[in-house]
Amino acid sequence: MSLLLAIVGFACLAAAMNRHHSEVIGGKPTPSRARLLRVAGSVALFALLVLDMTNSGAAFGALLAFGYASAGAGVVLLTLTVLSRPRVPR
């Protein structure tokens, strides 16, 4: 669940960025869509922190949340690398 939130959060943040939006979805995101994605991503990451801290205590949960955030961002980066590969001229 924590990992899922981290992945969703960073995926939304990535999708709000011009480069990744055009790679995966196509075209630039409209400003309103970009804002929506950014808010959604931030909410997911904040929810990750709150979830872990309520489940495992403040200190332990914060450590766990940061660990999952890094892992989730890594998953998003690898996914984007794979998804955007065919479009990269060799």
Added chain:
Amino acid sequence: MSGRFRQTQASLHTWSGLVVGWVLYAMFLAGTVSFWREEITRWTQPEIGAHQPADVDVANAQRYLQAHAAHAAQWDIALPDERGAGVSVTFRDKAAPRTPTMAPIYLDAHGEPLNVRATEGGDFFYRLHFDMHYMPILWGRWLAGICAMAMLIAIVSGVITHKKIFVDFFTFRPRKGQRSWLDGHNALAVLALPFHLMITYTGLVTLMTIYMPWGADGSNGSRNALFAAIIPTYATPSASGIEKPLVDLRMALGEAAKAWDGGHVATLKITQPGDASARIVAERAGSDRISSNQVTVQMDGTTGAIIAASKPESPGVLTRGGMIGVHAGRFAPLEMRWLYFLLGMAGTAMVATGLVLWTVKRRAKLPDPARPHFGFRLVERLNVAFVAGMPLAMSAFLWANRLLPHDMADRAAWEIHTMFIVWAVALLHACFVSPRKAWSIQFALAGVSLVVLAMGDVIFVRADFVWIDLVIAAHAAVCLAIAWGVGRHGKQRA
């Protein structure tokens, strides 16, 4: 931020990273595998069977010590945490209570002593991480501290140098030479930045009384007085001469657990067992809490009643203990341990890609690429010998653990010598073979070595601890993939 400032930071980043890069890589790799310290120790001691419940272990230990050391001055019982296995005991004679410590005696599930091979196990990589080897411990720790400080500088200057930290946040562009190396280095650094900052800073805190002794020297009069105030000590009465049987130590486990809200005991120290003045000191397991500070209770040895307990930590002591605890991750359950390990590997790879990037960046600008200058060749070759040679050498340590004769003299030391001999050979190999060949050969050897080791272990040695062999095999896969990648890259160029 002005371009000029960024330029100075870029140079700072390059050189603070390069000069200590090889030692940092070794520290990162040894430290990262040390998140599996207990598991590695367990792997290197196959004579010890499965983990037993604490009360079984303690009952066995008490029965053994009662039979073999009933009149000792002191017993020490070390219980494994959930990840380890095998209770071990030592004792001190009444006649010579200050003799050097004896080798621990491990007991099996029935309380019989085991003939366990001499090995440092996971403790070796743990100590290598901050004590180095073949040098006085204090030198090793200073070297580790200098490297860690340089790492902290490299992290901060690296963040400043990185021009597009947010724009490139999720970016990795493969097969583009220098661009890809930079992307990879950045991604490994940025995505795990909280971990890198935390682990480097808290690493410095672990040894702060060596690096910055003045605060500790100033408070409480002297450093030793400070430690005495922090580390709980108890009055231990000498033998009264009145015989009185020791309480069942399982009860001591229960009492300690009650005092710690269900916490676990790591060690029991029993002074004057069998005497009316017997005392039991129980130390709490590091896996129970984040802070690394010692928590103990002292009990009456004949009744099990708690006499005294360590004081609650003051805010300063708790802060330091918490930082050390977060660094070592002894508290981390399996899920979090995997995160620690993966992030540690990201850090290791960040240092490695940084080292490689130095050569990639400069190769294009060499005046004569066929005959690069000495500095370039030195970096190129040291990179191979450390980045590829160290995993190969570490696999040799594990091989030595399995192959050296059981009763060999200085066996544990020779496991370590074997690792450094293989490492030295890797360095020589890197000096005499072209780097591209050396990269793929050494990584391929490391991969083959590890995968054969893992398979051999499951087939010939033990089948009750397979998941750690799977982790070893996963490392083998990574090494082989790198070797294959380097080999294919070489062919494309040719």
